[in-house]
Amino acid sequence: MTPFQLLAIVMTLAALFGYINYRLLKLPMTIGVMALALIASLMLLALERLGISVADSAAVVIEAVNFDDTLLHAMLGPLLFAGALFVNLDDLLEQKGTVLLFATVGVLLSILLVGAMLFGVSAWLGISIPWVYCLLFGAMVSPTDPIAVLGILRKLGVSRSLETKFTGESLFNDGVGVVAFIVLLEMTGGEAPDPGHMAWLFVLEIGGGVLLGLVLGYLVYALLRRVDQYQVEILLSLALITGGYALSELLHLSAPIFAVIAGLLIGNVGRRHAMSDHTREHLDTFWELVDEILNALLFVLIGVELLVLVFPDGALLLGAAAIPMVMLARFVGLGFLVGVLRSRRRFSPHVVKILTWGGLRGGISVALALTLPPGPWRDYLITATYIVVAFSIIVQGLTIGPMIRRAGLGEPVDEPAHP
Numbered sequence: 106m107t108p109f110q111l112l113a114i115v116m117t118l119a120a121l122f123g124y125i126n127y128r129l130l131k132l133p134m135t136i137g138v139m140a141l142a143l144i145a146s147l148m149l150l151a152l153e154r155l156g157i158s159v160a161d162s163a164a165v166v167i168e169a170v171n172f173d174d175t176l177l178h179a180m181l182g183p184l185l186f187a188g189a190l191f192v193n194l195d196d197l198l199e200q201k202g203t204v205l206l207f208a209t210v211g212v213l214l215s216i217l218l219v220g221a222m223l224f225g226v227s228a229w230l231g232i233s234i235p236w237v238y239c240l241l242f243g244a245m246v247s248p249t250d251p252i253a254v255l256g257i258l259r260k261l262g263v264s265r266s267l268e269t270k271f272t273g274e275s276l277f278n279d280g281v282g283v284v285a286f287i288v289l290l291e292m293t294g295g296e297a298p299d300p301g302h303m304a305w306l307f308v309l310e311i312g313g314g315v316l317l318g319l320v321l322g323y324l325v326y327a328l329l330r331r332v333d334q335y336q337v338e339i340l341l342s343l344a345l346i347t348g349g350y351a352l353s354e355l356l357h358l359s360a361p362i363f364a365v366i367a368g369l370l371i372g373n374v375g376r377r378h379a380m381s382d383h384t385r386e387h388l389d390t391f392w393e394l395v396d397e398i399l400n401a402l403l404f405v406l407i408g409v410e411l412l413v414l415v416f417p418d419g420a421l422l423l424g425a426a427a428i429p430m431v432m433l434a435r436f437v438g439l440g441f442l443v444g445v446l447r448s449r450r451r452f453s454p455h456v457v458k459i460l461t462w463g464g465l466r467g468g469i470s471v472a473l474a475l476t477l478p479p480g481p482w483r484d485y486l487i488t489a490t491y492i493v494v495a496f497s498i499i500v501q502g503l504t505i506g507p508m509i510r511r512a513g514l515g516e517p518v519d520e521p522a523h524p
Contacts, residue, residue, distance in 0.1 A: 106169050114166060118142070118409070119401040134397065135404045136502045142408020143495065149412060164412040172406055173475040176468050180399050181279070182350035182364045186342075187396035189276055189368025191389075196269045197369070203446060204273035207460075211274070211438050212247045212281045218434035219243035219427075226426050227485075230419050238482045241289045245474050245486070246431050246493050248282030249275045250467030263509065267456065271463060279469055280362035284310045286473050293478070314359030318366025321349045326370065329379035335387040338380060342371060342388065403468045407494065410471060414491060415484045423485055424492030431493050436461040455512040463505045466497040 119138060126137030153160040197204065220240035227234040287310075288303050325345045329338055345367055353360035376385050440457045453459075474490040477483045
């Protein structure tokens, strides 16, 4: 099957599920299409049990998609760029300390806590997953992807600061999580951990991604100032994210961090000083559409990925146990960081609960899990990751709105305590 035929199938499913969701379910787009994809997958598996061989044929198509490569190398860059494009840089800088801590220390704390809990629970279940693989699982499920919940937050009228915390953390912690995953993956080969090497890899990948994003972003900004034709300017933005993302991967820098920095630069400095109102309108419409389409495709792929999962004995129970592990690790980590920051900032008393429950896991967690090398623990970790992601998107995504309303957080108090 050719790549075009695969794209045609996934696009058709996304359109069909989107239409059914709009007409019947009326859920947020991403949640609705994933829920329908899951239902369709379960129906195919049920038919397989009845002797109607359909799921196997569908699984062949899904395996041909190569989910991890499709997301990490084709979809993640434009998604992060589009997300960063609409973030107000002034708001982000005002929250820079909080966002930085959440996206770095918060992710690392979550990796350690999830790893420790999984190590203990897997031993109790008789699976006994090695420590480094438990940490790998922590690295896969710690980055948040609250794309689906941001629309709900805006509709509820939450403050800019809370929205910025969600958005800023989710944009930057993908890069941190991927780098942590790469470091831990090296350790599974039997190499002794070298703290100096690990620290240097973090600095090189993340710092290099920031620097490349600034350099290429400024270069495109300079070009944008010399042209006033929205078709050309949109093409320049496309060239920036596709060419720059590919170059980041070639140079072994953090491509997700590059995408975020480039998007912030073009979305703020570029939109203010290098574009006419006419161009801004077309650029915004274009990238909003790209964001919606890619997210619809992504969540359809997550839903139908169920058809190719392998469930070894105890994997479903381990996955169910992983849900409260991930929730608890995020709650404890964020609670600790908010407690540290309270001396300098005021926070709503419910902000940790909202950030914990609203921190959805998404496609990057599944994609990282699918890159795991063959081994006895691979299917356990993939199954657990998938269950955590499915619960996160469906259950947390549908209940975060009512939780915010019950907490009365229409305008939470989390502004700086001191000027």
